[in-house]
Amino acid sequence: MNLKVGFFTVLTSGVLLLSACGGGEDDDHEMSHENSNGDEIKSLEASLEVPGTVEAGETAEFIAHVTSNDENVTDADKVVFEVKKDEESIEKIEAEHSEAGAYTIDYTFDEPGDYVVISHVDAFSLHTMPQEEVTVE
Numbered sequence: 001m002n003l004k005v006g007f008f009t010v011l012t013s014g015v016l017l018l019s020a021c022g023g024g025e026d027d028d029h030e031m032s033h034e035n036s037n038g039d040e041i042k043s044l045e046a047s048l049e050v051p052g053t054v055e056a057g058e059t060a061e062f063i064a065h066v067t068s069n070d071e072n073v074t075d076a077d078k079v080v081f082e083v084k085k086d087e088e089s090i091e092k093i094e095a096e097h098s099e100a101g102a103y104t105i106d107y108t109f110d111e112p113g114d115y116v117v118i119s120h121v122d123a124f125s126l127h128t129m130p131q132e133e134v135t136v137e
Helices: 004-022 027-032
Strands: 044-049 059-068 078-085 086-096 096-099 102-108 113-123 124-129 129-134
Touching: 044 113, 044 129, 059 078, 059 113, 078 102, 086 102
Parallel strands: none
Antiparallel strands: 044 059, 059 102, 078 086, 078 113, 096 102, 113 124, 113 129
């Protein structure tokens, strides 16, 4: 019986020791952004800026600000803005990089209504698609 208790005590102590060493924040991963092969791990974030309200016939500017690992992305593979009304895609327009990770288009709405604008962003073999609503009066 004492052998079983001793073995269990040693096993439990080992597990606790290993979990204590492995605990805490993953500082090395956050700082290096590398995988086990030494390749840099890229993230992809995009924020979409649209005016909340626009007049029909008036030109509106849409901006997708694209970052990776907190740095501006100036060479995204593709940034496309999609304009939708009532779940139906009306138009898709490819954007060009303007400055500091910003990809911009100008768009004119013909008719009043509620629209959804989606920016489809492709970079580093990743895809993200933030969307915002626009009301056209």
